[in-house]
Amino acid sequence: TPLGRGVFPEPRPASYSLLASGSADNQWLEIEGVVRSVEVSESRDFVILDLGMAGGNLRVLVNYSAHPEFFTLVDAEVRMRGVAAVNVNKHGHVVEPTFRVPSFTEITVTRPAPPDAFAQPRVPIAGMMRPTPGKWQRHRVRINGVVTRRISDTMFFLREGQLGLKVETKQPVALRPGDVIETTGFPAMTDGLAVLQYAEVRKTGSQDAP
Numbered sequence: 001t002p003l004g005r006g007v008f009p010e011p012r013p014a015s016y017s018l019l020a021s022g023s024a025d026n027q028w029l030e031i032e033g034v035v036r037s038v039e040v041s042e043s044r045d046f047v048i049l050d051l052g053m054a055g056g057n058l059r060v061l062v063n064y065s066a067h068p069e070f071f072t073l074v075d076a077e078v079r080m081r082g083v084a085a086v087n088v089n090k091h092g093h094v095v096e097p098t099f100r101v102p103s104f105t106e107i108t109v110t111r112p113a114p115p116d117a118f119a120q121p122r123v124p125i126a127g128m129m130r131p132t133p134g135k136w137q138r139h140r141v142r143i144n145g146v147v148t149r150r151i152s153d154t155m156f157f158l159r160e161g162q163l164g165l166k167v168e169t170k171q172p173v174a175l176r177p178g179d180v181i182e183t184t185g186f187p188a189m190t191d192g193l194a195v196l197q198y199a200e201v202r203k204t205g206s207q208d209a210p
Contacts, residue, residue, distance in 0.1 A: 011081045016055035019097040024084040031080060031099060032110070033058065034139060035073040036186045037170065037198045040064065049073070050198070051099070052138050052186065062101040070104065074198075075113035075140045081106040117184040117200065118142060125163040128187045128194060140184045143196060147179040148210050158183070158196075159210060166195045173201045177209035 011030040018024050019031070033053040040047055047070050049060040060080070062070075082101035089095050101107065114120055123141040145160035153172035158165045158181070167183055175181065185199030 014084065016053040016058060016097070019058065019084050019086075019099065020056065022086045022097070025086050027084050029082065029084055029099075031058070031082075033078065035076055035078055035113075038071050038074055051078075057188075058097060058099055060099045060101060062107070063103055065104060067104045072113065073107070073109070075117065076109050077111035079108045079110055114140075118182065118202065120184075122182075125158075125160045125165050125194070128165070128196075138187055140186055141196075142182060142184045144182045144204075145180075146207065146210060147175050147177055147181060149177060150175055166190075166193055167199050167201070168195060168197050169199045169201060175201070175203070178207050179203050180205035180207060 009028055011028045014024055014027075014029040014031050016031075019029075031051070031053065033051040036050040036052050036057065038047065038049055041064070044064050046061040046064055047067075049062065051058045051060050060082070080099075080101050082099050085098045085100055087096040087098065117140050120140070120142050122144055125143060125145070128141055128143065143158065143160065143165065145158040145165065147156055148159045148164065149157040151157070153174075154169045156167055156173075156175055158167050167185065169185075181201050181203050183196060183199045183201045185196035188195045188197050
């Protein structure tokens with residue numbers, strides 16, 4: 001029997017390590033990070049965000065609503081309130097932390113994304129993963145180079161000078177070895193390999209295949 005309305009509790013701040021430990025499961029928390037991608041689930045139950053946090057990347061599920069501003073969140077710094085959740089294996093070990101956000105109103109943009117990702121200064125591959133003192137956020141970077149190998153419609157290798165980089169795009173791109181491009185995306189290290197994830201690509205020229 002309802003007895004009335006109480007005061008909704010204030011969320012406590014949470015880190016990626018706390019979420020990954022599973023000790024905050026089902027707790028009302030507040031987290032911060034940089035949105036790396038946005039997509040709507042096929043069932044249209046959730047909007048799925050990939051949130052870059054200090055310590056790792058987190059899958060965030062926001063209850064679906066036809067809100068046009070969702071896609072402006074990519075590369076924005078945000079603060080959001082929601083409930084921690086974990087996926088566990090048959091042994092009860094945490095395999096993936098997740099975060100459930102009840103609505104878009106629980107997301108606050110603390111720093112908007114740049115209006116044009118390709119307008120930012122170019123970053124050399126050698127400096128792509130170099131840490132910036134006092135900053136953990138991994139915003140998008142812009143890289144120029146030559147395509148050296150095409151793996152699939154959404155994956156290829158890029159070379160700048162003597163250094164190479166794996167690039168992963170969300171949308172298929174028509175490229176072949178020798179294409180000169182500029183690309184923007186989120187830097188990551190995967191199995192010791194530098195990768196540019198969720199990349200967008202512009203072809204600027206071509207040359208003989210390396």
